[in-house]
Amino acid sequence: MSFLVAAALGVGLFVAIPIAAHLLRRGRARERDFPPTALVPAARSVARERATLEDRLLLAIRALLIACLAVIGATPFVQCSRLSLNRSAGASVAFALVVDDSHSMRALGTDGVRFERALRAARELLASAREGDAIAIVLAGKPARLALAATTDLNAARRALSDLGESDRSTDLEAAVSLARTSIASLPHHDKRVVLLSDLAAGALSDGAEGQAPLWAPVPELATPLENCAIFGAERRGRRIAAHVACTSPAAAAGRAVSLVGDKSGKPVPLASRGGIQELGLDFEPKLERPELELNGGDALKGDDRCPLAAESAALGVMVAADVSNASAKTGGPPVLEQAVAALESSAALHPIALLPDDANEYRNNALLLLDDPGGITPEARSALVSFVERGGVAVAFLGPRVEQTPLGATLEPFVHGAVHWEAKAIGELNQASLAWLGPEASSVRDLKLAGRAGLSTSDLFGARVLATFADGQPFLTERELGRGALFTVALPTSVEHGNFPLRPAFLALLDHFLDEARDHRGATQSVAGGEWTFPLGASIAIDGPRGPLAVHERARAAGGSALKAATPTLTGRYTVRIDDKAEERVVTVDPGEITTLPQKVPESAAQKRASAHAGSVDASPELGFVALALLALELGLRVFRRVTRERALSDTKTAHHPAL
Amino acid sequence: MTEPARALRKALDWGKLAPLRLRAKTVADGVYAGGHRSRRRGAGIEFGGQRSYVPGDDLRFIDRHALLRHGTLLVRQFETETDRTLCLLVDASLSMSYRSEQAPGPKYAYAALIAAALCKIAVGAGDRVSLDWFGGERTVELATAGGREAFERVVGALETAQPSADLKSDLPALERAVARVERRAGRGSTVVVLSDLLDLPEGAEAAIGTLGVRGKTLTVARVLDPSEVTFPFTGPLHLRALEGDTRVETDAAAARPQYLAALEAEASRWSARLLSRGGSLILLDSADDPVKAVRKILDSVGGLA
Numbered sequence: 001m002s003f004l005v006a007a008a009l010g011v012g013l014f015v016a017i018p019i020a021a022h023l024l025r026r027g028r029a030r031e032r033d034f035p036p037t038a039l040v041p042a043a044r045s046v047a048r049e050r051a052t053l054e055d056r057l058l059l060a061i062r063a064l065l066i067a068c069l070a071v072i073g074a075t076p077f078v079q080c081s082r083l084s085l086n087r088s089a090g091a092s093v094a095f096a097l098v099v100d101d102s103h104s105m106r107a108l109g110t111d112g113v114r115f116e117r118a119l120r121a122a123r124e125l126l127a128s129a130r131e132g133d134a135i136a137i138v139l140a141g142k143p144a145r146l147a148l149a150a151t152t153d154l155n156a157a158r159r160a161l162s163d164l165g166e167s168d169r170s171t172d173l174e175a176a177v178s179l180a181r182t183s184i185a186s187l188p189h190h191d192k193r194v195v196l197l198s199d200l201a202a203g204a205l206s207d208g209a210e211g212q213a214p215l216w217a218p219v220p221e222l223a224t225p226l227e228n229c230a231i232f233g234a235e236r237r238g239r240r241i242a243a244h245v246a247c248t249s250p251a252a253a254a255g256r257a258v259s260l261v262g263d264k265s266g267k268p269v270p271l272a273s274r275g276g277i278q279e280l281g282l283d284f285e286p287k288l289e290r291p292e293l294e295l296n297g298g299d300a301l302k303g304d305d306r307c308p309l310a311a312e313s314a315a316l317g318v319m320v321a322a323d324v325s326n327a328s329a330k331t332g333g334p335p336v337l338e339q340a341v342a343a344l345e346s347s348a349a350l351h352p353i354a355l356l357p358d359d360a361n362e363y364r365n366n367a368l369l370l371l372d373d374p375g376g377i378t379p380e381a382r383s384a385l386v387s388f389v390e391r392g393g394v395a396v397a398f399l400g401p402r403v404e405q406t407p408l409g410a411t412l413e414p415f416v417h418g419a420v421h422w423e424a425k426a427i428g429e430l431n432q433a434s435l436a437w438l439g440p441e442a443s444s445v446r447d448l449k450l451a452g453r454a455g456l457s458t459s460d461l462f463g464a465r466v467l468a469t470f471a472d473g474q475p476f477l478t479e480r481e482l483g484r485g486a487l488f489t490v491a492l493p494t495s496v497e498h499g500n501f502p503l504r505p506a507f508l509a510l511l512d513h514f515l516d517e518a519r520d521h522r523g524a525t526q527s528v529a530g531g532e533w534t535f536p537l538g539a540s541i542a543i544d545g546p547r548g549p550l551a552v553h554e555r556a557r558a559a560g561g562s563a564l565k566a567a568t569p570t571l572t573g574r575y576t577v578r579i580d581d582k583a584e585e586r587v588v589t590v591d592p593g594e595i596t597t598l599p600q601k602v603p604e605s606a607a608q609k610r611a612s613a614h615a616g617s618v619d620a621s622p623e624l625g626f627v628a629l630a631l632l633a634l635e636l637g638l639r640v641f642r643r644v645t646r647e648r649a650l651s652d653t654k655t656a657h658h659p660a661l
Numbered sequence: 662m663t664e665p666a667r668a669l670r671k672a673l674d675w676g677k678l679a680p681l682r683l684r685a686k687t688v689a690d691g692v693y694a695g696g697h698r699s700r701r702r703g704a705g706i707e708f709g710g711q712r713s714y715v716p717g718d719d720l721r722f723i724d725r726h727a728l729l730r731h732g733t734l735l736v737r738q739f740e741t742e743t744d745r746t747l748c749l750l751v752d753a754s755l756s757m758s759y760r761s762e763q764a765p766g767p768k769y770a771y772a773a774l775i776a777a778a779l780c781k782i783a784v785g786a787g788d789r790v791s792l793d794w795f796g797g798e799r800t801v802e803l804a805t806a807g808g809r810e811a812f813e814r815v816v817g818a819l820e821t822a823q824p825s826a827d828l829k830s831d832l833p834a835l836e837r838a839v840a841r842v843e844r845r846a847g848r849g850s851t852v853v854v855l856s857d858l859l860d861l862p863e864g865a866e867a868a869i870g871t872l873g874v875r876g877k878t879l880t881v882a883r884v885l886d887p888s889e890v891t892f893p894f895t896g897p898l899h900l901r902a903l904e905g906d907t908r909v910e911t912d913a914a915a916a917r918p919q920y921l922a923a924l925e926a927e928a929s930r931w932s933a934r935l936l937s938r939g940g941s942l943i944l945l946d947s948a949d950d951p952v953k954a955v956r957k958i959l960d961s962v963g964g965l966a
Binding site: 031032033034035037039040041042651 | 888899901
C-alpha cells in the first residue's frame with residue numbers, strides 16, 4: 001500500500017467527526033433565553049433519549065458519505081472481487097472468450113446456473129476492457145463456432161454476448177480453443193489470452209505451443225463436479241421401451257428410477273448404483289399420447305431428467321443385398337458389408353435381402369440400401385427403388401463383375417445408364433487426394449490390390465457428380481441426387497475376392513459416410529442436440545421445436561455441389577418436422593458424454609494466469625460516486641422533509657392554540 | 662442590568678424600525694383616518710335622526726313639521742362629538758426585549774409601534790393621549806395631552822425607553838403604574854395595555870383589571886413572539902427566563918403540547934379576569950401585520966364607527 005492509498009483511506013477516519021459531534025450535541029442541551037420558561041415542563045431524561053433516536057439516521061448518512069469519499073480517493077488502488085483484465089505494462093490486450101454453451105453448462109452450480117455465471121464473468125471482463133482491446137467470442141458447444149470475430153468494438157462484443165443463449169449441444173472445447181487461438185493469432189497485440197468460461201467437461205486441454213495465446217480459466221468454480229443423471233435416449237422396441245441413462249457417479253444414480261410419465265400401472269425401473277451409461281427396459285403403454293420417460297429424484301440439472309419416447313423406427317434401417325457366397329469373408333459369417341455396417345452402427349436395423357423388392361412399401365422403415373455387385377435391376381425393382389430414393393432414401397451400388405451379366409430387360413439404372421464393363425486387369429490404386437474428404441482414413445487406400453473395376457464413363461452417369469477417382473482419373477465413386485434421396489455408385493465390389501479395398505479403413509469410412517448420408521436424408525427420428533438436419537433444397541420445410549419454430553437455412557454441401565436446406569436443433573425435446581406437408585416427429589436428446597465426462601482440472605498455467613488477473617485493480621469510482629451523490633441527496637431530502645414537517649406542525653399548532661391571532 | 666439583558670437591548674434595532682413616527686402614521690393611515698363619534702345622542706349640532714316621543718322628553722326637541730304634516734309626535738336627535746382620552750400603558754420589562762429568529766423585531770418594538778399608531782389615530786381624531794410604563798429604563802411618563810405635539814412626545818418617549826427591570830417580584834412598581842393611569846383616565850377613557858403578560862408578579866391580573874372600572878374601556882393587548890406562540894424548537898433544550906431565575910431542561914417535542922396548553926390556560930385566565938372588569942384581551946404576534954393588530958384593538962375598543 002502506497003502513501004497515497006494510506007492517505008486516501010486515512011480520510012475515512014473523519015467518519016469519527018459526525019459521531020463525535022453527535023455525541024457532544026446529544027450530551028448537552030442548547031441553552032437559550034425564553035421568557036415563558038415558567039410555562040415549559042421539565043423533561044431532562046426524555047430529551048436525551050429522543051435526541052439520540054432522532055439523529056441516528058442523519059449520523060449514519062454522514063458517516064457513510066465520508067467513508068464513501070475516502071474510498072473514492074483510494075479507488076485506483078482498491079481491489080474488487082469482480083473479474084478484470086490484468087495488463088502487463090498497461091498495454092492493450094487481445095483476448096478470445098471461449099463461452100461453453102454445451103448441455104453441462106446448464107447445470108446448477110455453486111454460484112447459480114453455470115452458463116449464466118459464465119456470461120456474467122464475460123460481461124465483467126468486457127467491462128474492464130478499454131479502447132484498443134480486441135475481443136473475440138467463440139462458442140464451445142459442438143461444433144465450435146465463432147460468435148464474434150476479433151474486434152476492438154466493445155459495443156459489438158457486448159451485443160454479441162447478449163445474443164448468446166444456452167443449448168444442449170455436446171462440448172467441443174478443444175476445437176473451440178483452437179478456433180479462439182486462430183481468431184486472435186493475427187492481431188498485433190502483444191498480450192493475447194484465451195479465456196475459458198467452461199466447466200472443462202471435455203478432453204484434456206493443452207496449453208498450446210510456444211507463441212500461442214495462453215489459456216486462462218478465471219472462474220474455476222464452473223469446473224466443480226456435480227451429481228447428475230440424464231435420460232439421453234428412449235425408443236420403442238415392440239411392446240418394450242429401451243431407456244438409455246447416463247450418470248456422473250454411483251452416488252448420482254443411487255435411489256433413482258425411470259418411469260413412463262402417465263403410466264400408473266407401470267412400476268419405475270431403478271437405476272443400477274453405478275456411474276456411466278446403462279440401458280433400462282420398461283413396458284410400453286400404447287394408450288399414452290406423446291409418451292415421455294422421467295427420472296425421479298433431483299440433481300444438478302433437472303432439464304435432462306425427462307426425455308420424449310422416440311418412435312419405433314428410430315433405429316436406422318439398412319437393407320443389404322449381398323451374395324453370401326461371393327461377398328462373405330473367408331472366416332465365414334455374414335457378408336463383409338453386413339459386418340461392416342453392424343460395426344459402424346450398432347443400433348442399425350439390418351435387413352439382409354436376396355432380391356431387390358418390387359414393391360416400394362417393402363422399403364418402409366429403411367433409410368439405406370446397400371447393393372453389392374448387382375447383376376441388373378428389373379423394371380419393377382427399379383420403379384420401387386426410384387420411389388424409395390425419391391422419398392428420401394439412399395441407395396449405394398457396389399459394382400462388381402456381374403455388371404456384365406445383366407439379363408435381358410434388366411439394367412443398372414438408376415445408378416448407371418447403359419452398359420458397364422468390368423475391367424478385369426491389374427488396376428492401380430485409388431486417387432488418394434480425391435478421397436481426402438474421408439479424413440485420415442483416406443491414406444489407407446495406398447497399395448491396393450484390385451482384381452478389377454467397373455468401368456464407369458462420364459456419359460453413363462446421368463449427370464452424377466464424381467466424388468472420387470482412380471489414379472488414372474476413372475470415376476471410383478459417384479453421387480446422383482434423385483428426389484429427396486441420393487444414389488451412390490462405387491466402381492468396386494465388397495467381395496474380398498476382387499481386391500482388398502473392403503479390408504482397408506477407407507472402406508469403413510466410406511460406409512460411415514453412406515450411413516451419415518442416409519441419416520441426413522431420411523432424418524433420424526432421434527438425434528443429438530447440435531446435430532444438423534439436412535433437407536433437399538426444393539423441399540418445403542417447417543420445424544416446430546420445444547421453444548417454437550426452428551430456423552431453416554440454406555447452405556452448400558461440404559463436398560461441394562448444389563446447396564441444401566439445413567436446420568440445427570440445439571435443445572433437447574420433441575420436434576415436429578413438416579417436409580412438403582408430410583409431418584414426422586423427431587426427438588433430440590443430449591449426448592451422454594455431457595453427463596459422464598467429468599470436469600478436468602484447470603491447467604496449471606491457466607491457474608497461474610488466473611491468480612495474477614485476480615490481483616488486478618478495478619476502478620470503482622463511477623459506482624462510488626453515484627453512491628456518494630445518492631447519500632448527499634438523501635441527507636438533503638431528509639433535512640427538507642423534516643423542516644417541512646416541522647413547519648407544518650407548528651402552523652397547525654398556532655392555528656389550534658391561538659385562533660385569535 | 663444583567664449581561665443577557667444588555668445583549669437583548671442591543672437587539673432592539675430602532676434603526677430598522679425608525680422612524681417610528683413614520684411607521685406609526687403609515688399604520689394609522691392603513692387603519693382608518695378620521696374621528697370617532699360618541700354613541701351618546703342628545704344636545705348637539707349635527708342631526709342624528711328622529712324617534713317617537715316618550716313622556717319626559719324635552720319638549721324643545723319635538724319636531725313641529727312632522728307633527729303638522731303627519732300628526733305624530735317625533736323627537737329630533739342630535740349627535741354630540743366628544744373627546745375620549747387614550748391612556749397607553751406599555752410594558753417595558755426585560756421580557757419585552759425578547760426576539761426570536763422568526764420575529765422581525767423584539768416584542769417591545771412591536772408594542773411601541775402599535776402604541777404610536779394608536780396615538781396617531783387618537784390625536785387625529787382630536788382625542789388626548791397619555792403614556793405610562795411599567796418596568797424599563799429611561800422611561801418618560803407623559804400626562805394627558807392632545808394635538809400633534811402630543812404625538813411627537815409619545816413617539817419620542819417610546820423611542821427613548823429601553824426594556825429592562827425584573828418585575829417578577831415587584832408588584833408595587835406595577836401598582837404604581839396602574840395608579841398613575843387611573844389618575845389620568847376619567848370616565849369614558851380608553852385604556853390600552855401593551856404587554857406580554859409574562860413574568861409579571863402575583864396580583865398583576867387584579868391590578869391591571871382595576872383599569873376597566875368606572876366607565877373606562879380596558880383593552881389588554883398581549884404581545885408575544887412567534888416562538889412563544891408556536892414553540893418551534895427541536896431536540897433537547899435548556900431554557901432560561903429573562904426575569905426571575907427560572908431554568909428548565911427539557912425536550913422540545915415532549916414539552917410542546919404541555920407548554921401550549923399552559924399558555925392557552927394563562928390567556929384564558931387573563932381573559933376571564935378582564936372580562937369580569939369590563940375589559941378584553943387581545944393576542945398579538947410580533948410577526949403579524951401591525952395594521953391588523955391596530956384594527957383588532959380598535960374593534961375591541963369600539964372606537965370605529
